[in-house]
């Protein structure tokens with residue numbers, strides 16, 4: 001089902017939950033709503049579900065405006081962060097509830113519940129009470145209850161955030177596979193950008209009720225249109241530096257007290273036109289430790305390792321460069337210690353530049 | 366000798382707290398037993414008194430002043446229809462209250478907790494203020510209301526002045542502010558998500574209330590029902606004021622009628638009727654003790 005949000009807004013006397021959200025979800029896509037806590041993800045989702053009445057704008061399913069349609073008539077299934085299971089019912093009671101309301105034939109209900117439960121891997125738990133299940137099993141029941149209606153649209157509100165890291169990884173894959181197999185259009189709310197990047201066909205990045213960007217994951221990562229998107233997408237987060245871009249006889253340079261880099265023309269041209277400082281963004285993975293002191297190409301930065309956080313395969317090193325700290329991912333085998341002098345190699349083709357006032361990209365906006 | 370000093374003195378140290386613990390427990394039990402003695406003595410006296418002609422302290426006395434003189438004559442009233450009528454009326458009032466207060470409080474509490482409507486805030490504070498009015502203050506006004514209700518054809522016979530229905534109605538009304546606030550509190554504590562999930566699953570608002578929310582507040586409803594039942598069973602002031610004669614009297618009013626101003630009162634019989642009135646409650650408590658403990662210990666768990 002195709003879902004269109006047009007200038008969708010919600011506010012409660014003065015408190016803005018969502019502000020003029022406009023986006024278009026293609027049939028069968030999984031779209032992630034990504035943003036920090038309180039940015040309006042749940043608000044938007046609940047408007048799509050019909051639980052909140054929009055203060056403005058429209059929601060359309062397959063071209064039909066559904067603003068006034070009751071939740072039960074929207075053909076949706078929803079999975080909540082808290083699972084929202086009915087604790088006084090068994091697993092069977094929970095999954096069958098939507099069908100029992102539809103007054104379907106008993107045998108049909110039994111059949112469909114069993115099928116969905118088997119698909120979720122909880123087929124042998126149907127007689128259990130909810131309190132007798134683990135968190136992961138509860139989440140599967142909740143997913144089963146959403147799926148059993150064979151909805152046209154699936155809504156997920158941070159469904160995995162109460163699970164442990166390992167289970168989250170498994171469930172992530174399972175939900176994505178299931179959604180792909182069934183081809184159900186889905187909206188997936190999360191504040192975990194790894195979840196969004198790995199699962200979504202498209203990501204809607206939100207901040208303070210405003211839609212900041214809506215694009216495929218790679219585009220958000222490689223071509224962030226705003227400072228917020230650049231800082232929010234990617235883990236560990238992007239480094240930002242205030243620099244000045246100058247043009248000296250055809251050569252573009254990024255300069256500050258700590259840095260002097262030559263930039264490629266196609267990246268720097270627009271930034272050079274800005275009077276005063278611009279914000280330069282560099283991802284930790286686009287900074288490399290220079291091998292030895294000679295034989296490298298490209299511009300380098302010199303600094304001192306101030307913090308070292310082992311992440312397993314790599315170390316996240318905080319490098320102080322004239323008072324500015326840059327996060328760098330370094331191979332563990334390099335054995336960087338706090339206090340080491342480091343030379344960083346910059347890949348100029350990965351540099352992002354932003355206007356510090358408008359916070360828009362000077363490359364992609 | 367030296368080794369004995371160096372080795373850790375496990376036994377004495379381990380033994381001492383045990384003895385102290387035992388002492389402490391004994392003390393605690395002793396205190397508890399002592400503190401319930403007045404109640405135990407009181408009830409013992411009632412039981413003994415109902416079975417004797419007369420008593421001196423806790424001891425039954427016969428005509429010669431010796432120990433003895435047991436009789437069942439104090440219990441003769443059980444063969445009299447009046448007491449059964451009174452008991453039936455008590456039961457009617459209590460049950461009507463349990464249902465009336467239960468239904469109105471769960472419905473009203475839910476609406477006040479979950480729905481937005483004009484005057485909601487005012488209603489909430491008003492009920493709280495109303496609860497502060499004692500029944501005594503309202504008796505005269507209620508009398509006029511009941512008289513007026515009694516003049517309505519047909520239903521007037523059931524809810525007017527001097528009817529069990531009228532008494533139940535007044536008692537329900539007096540109990541409602543507390544009930545509504547109590548149930549609203551229970552509903553306030555329930556997560557919204559469960560309700561939203563049910564709405565999305567296709568339930569109507571009424572079905573959500575009935576099938577999803579009510580089961581979650583069952584412990585609260587049970588507690589409310591219990592308090593209401595006891596209040597209705599023991600109701601005295603309202604039935605006494607708004608009923609005349611024995612036909613619509615409930616147990617406490619019946620008991621009061623035994624104490625007459627003109628003839629000498631048979632206190633042992635009064636004790637027997639009092640005990641008789643308690644029997645249903647006692648049986649009820651014995652069977653629901655575990656449930657009650659659960660309610661008092663913290664209400665709804667597991668959600």
Ligand SMILES: Nc1ncnc2c1ncn2[C@@H]1O[C@H](COP(=O)(O)OP(=O)(O)OP(=O)(O)O)[C@@H](O)[C@H]1O
Nearest residue numbers: 012015016017036037038039040041042043044191
């Ligand atoms: N019922 C409500 N009444 C008033 N304000 C609300 C209500 N619901 C949400 N808000 C406000 O709207 C804003 C967005 O809330 P929302 O729940 O959509 O955030 P979210 O993105 O889902 O955050 P989280 O990741 O913490 O769940 C917040 O500032 C919140 O305080």
Ligand SMILES: [Mg+2]
Nearest residue numbers: 041042043157
């Ligand atoms: Mg949320």
